[in-house]
Amino acid sequence: MKNFLIILLYFSFQLISSAQTQEYYQLKIFQFQDATEMEMTDQFLSEVYMPMLKKKGFKNIGVFKNSITEKDSILKTYVLVPSNDIMSIYNSEQEILDAYPDEKHYNRVNTIFLKAFSHMPMLKPSPLDGPRNERIYELRSYESVTEKSYKNKVEMFNEGGEVKLFVELGFNAVFYAEVIAGDAMPNLMYMTTHQNQESRDQNWKAFVDSPVWNTLKAMPKYQKNVSHIDIHFLHPTEYSDY
Known part of the structure; x- marks a missing residue:
């Protein structure tokens, strides 16, 4: 925990001082042994965590x-919190810790910090308004072997198109x-939204078949x-x- 805090403070100093306009995200991933733990966490998140x-x-x-x-x-x-100030997320999280239930309500939790x-x-909330139980949010993580190859993949998303x-x-x-702080670095993450599983599969087929993508992925x-x-x-x- 101490090492993680040092890393977080280092990145926050570097990132905030650069006065970037990009948002920062905290992604918390709770894992449960059973449905009871999940229900307890649901109650805490909906009645305490989010209101705070x-x-x-x-x-x-x-x-x-x-x-x-x-x-x-x-x-x-999965809990995704956006902010233009990474330390505001971290400081708010520390204040909320006192409100966590005393009894065990999850098996473990992983926290990841990201920069847009x-x-x-x-962040752009999904505009889809169909049934929530059918909607697909697809979260992807792309890992790279080296920092150089990782930056190359980020460039492929941005400047590459x-x-x-x-x-x-x-x-x-x-x-x-x-x-910028997590357990699978170097990696990037992104989330897309689809009306249902069928539309998700159709969207990815259109992507894979796209001449733009096939030209891009073939570039040396x-x-x-x-x-x-x-x-x-x-x-x-x-x-x-959303």
């Missing part, structure tokens, strides 16, 4: 649950961001810049802001 953050001025807080699959069989809740891409500097292509194909991205300078990809299918809770 909103009282401090935080907006567009997303809360999601994972779709259980063979590859993702552990019950999880230059070509999508602000991946972000633009996702917009043109209607992926309804919520955010694209670089991980963008070769071998991703070593591992994690894909998580999520759906919003009833108390999520």
